[in-house]
Amino acid sequence: MFSLKDKRAVITGGGSGIGKAIALLFATQGAVLHIIELNQIAAEETVDMIRENGGKAYAYGCDVSKQQEVLRTFHQIGAVDILVNNAGIAHIGKAGDTSEADFTRIFEVNVKGAYNAIFAALPYLKVSKSPVILNLASIAALVGIADRFAYSMSKGAIHAMTMSVAKDYLAEGIRCNSISPARVHTPFVDGFIAKNYAGQENEIFHKLSQSQPIGRMGSPEEVASLALFLCAEESGFITGNDYPVDGGFVKLNN
Template identity: 55%
Template sequence: MSKKLTGKTVLVTGGGSGIGQSICLRMAQDGARVIILDLTQESAAATAEQVQALGAECEVYACDVANSQQVAQVLGEITQKYPIDILINNAGIAHVGNIENTREEDLDRLYAVNVKGLYNTTLGVIASMKAQGSGIIINMASIASSVGLADRFAYSMSKGAVLSMTLSVAKDYLNDGIRCNCISPGRVHTPFVDNFIAKNYPDNGEEMFEKLSKSQPIGRMAQPEEVAGLVAYLCSEEAAFITGSNFPIDGGFITLNS
């Protein structure tokens, strides 16, 4: 790996597992200092150990991105020590159900993490990025931002907002040297998928895994490392001309299923 991010500080929310963990490891391989914000300290600490084993600096902060006061306090501490060069808004939660199966508290919970959480962390770094005249923000959206998915009412609402906020931030901070893009994964093979199958399909797990894999036109799920590779590109100088864009990484789901 080339050390394209040497000297840069990258803040990753939800870096303890899955896509977030892979992003942390890839940022470390590219030479960055990695800071992890996560609710689950045990998994975040495990990611930090792997990052440090790659020779990179890593710090972990317990933080609920939905809690504005907590985010402001934590980011205040961090920005006093390091300028945040790159923010990866990866933390997010899911919900299955159409509007009739979505309770008000479900809607509020997804809004709090997926929408307000992104607002809190972005607001927490934008002033320092403006002051230094540069910054990169990558938001994790979803194919649900662009196409209709069955039984994903609340999740689609929240990820549609992620896409819209990406465009707004990119537009508002063009003259401050801040680039903002989002990534829209299709189905990615993470521990979340394995746990979901084990819990809901204990008797035919392999069959369900195959069915979910084949729902992507390319015939398989993405690997977290593939999403991390796209993040790495968008954080590099090679992507210096890219802002306000949405990048599907979906095995052809959006375009080939329409």
Template identity: 55%
Template structure:
């Protein structure tokens, strides 16, 4: 394994499971010191333990990314000890429903985590990156940022905001040496998918898994390591010429599903 992130500090939100878990482990395996912000204490501590057992360096802080004062306080304390070189805004929650099926409370809940959480972290981290004239930000958008997805009104709203925030930050801070990109995954096989199927389709979850997999032209869901590999590439010096980009990783969903 290469050491592309040796002596780099990576802050990743939602690193306790799924894409975030795999990404944290890959960053650490390539030499990074990984700091996880998450509300899932058990999951995040397991990831930190896995990283340390493999000889890596990692820490976990229980942080509600939707709370700006808490985010600012923790980032401020961390900045006294470390330079945050890379920020990965991975934390996010889902919602299923049309606009009629989306309550104001639903909308606020999705906005607070997916939109405000992304804003809070960038707002807290960018000043120190700007001061050092270097830094990388990677946001997790979605295919729902670009195309209409049935019954995903609130989620699509939030990921559309992540996409346009990415463009705005990339434009505003390019002269400060800060790169900002996002990726747009389609369905990825994570514990969230398994839990959703178990809860929603307990009697035919295998059939529904197959149907969801086949909805992507490539005929399957993405694997978490495929997503983490793209994230790590975009955050590395190998991608030094890439900023202000939205990279699809969707098995052909956006361009071929017609």
């Protein structure tokens, strides 16, 4: 079950965290991976891990906010069956203390970056026998999260874009869904805590973990498992849906 044998999968932001976990899992299921990363060294590290285990993978340095770079990269890649829009950046701040520059940067990477990848991938997906787009949204698209104004805006846009693409490309057989994680334990989380709460790392990590009703953060591998299902043939009747992976945050955090 859940075979991706010979499927050609593009993953943006596949050099670390959730994107890396998705890439590694897809490779074990037989996909040929194309990792798009701003940090090409990180992409190459993921590729090396995949190749060491007998998989096929390729790395591309690319700023997803730059459409011409994205178009050139997809031209290099060629045929595509699966697009996973995972690349994104975070921001902390309310509307009143979010600068125009920070707001624009979040939009450029998180929203325009996903659009650029979809725009570039569509000509290839239209000729695929089983085309899939999977976007990484967030619970911030579904509920209010304190001090996440710009980030929430961007993930709300991802959620809306997912529904729009799913509707518009039904006739071409392109399925489009999104995943909305809550807090997931990645190197980014550890770096954020170390930078902003020096000397309180254990306390803050525990506090953030307990904000999920299930009592812990998720793992990148747990998100990757759902991504695999949504990109495999077994989910062929599913499109235009968002799936929280949130330890009960959206429904149980009363």
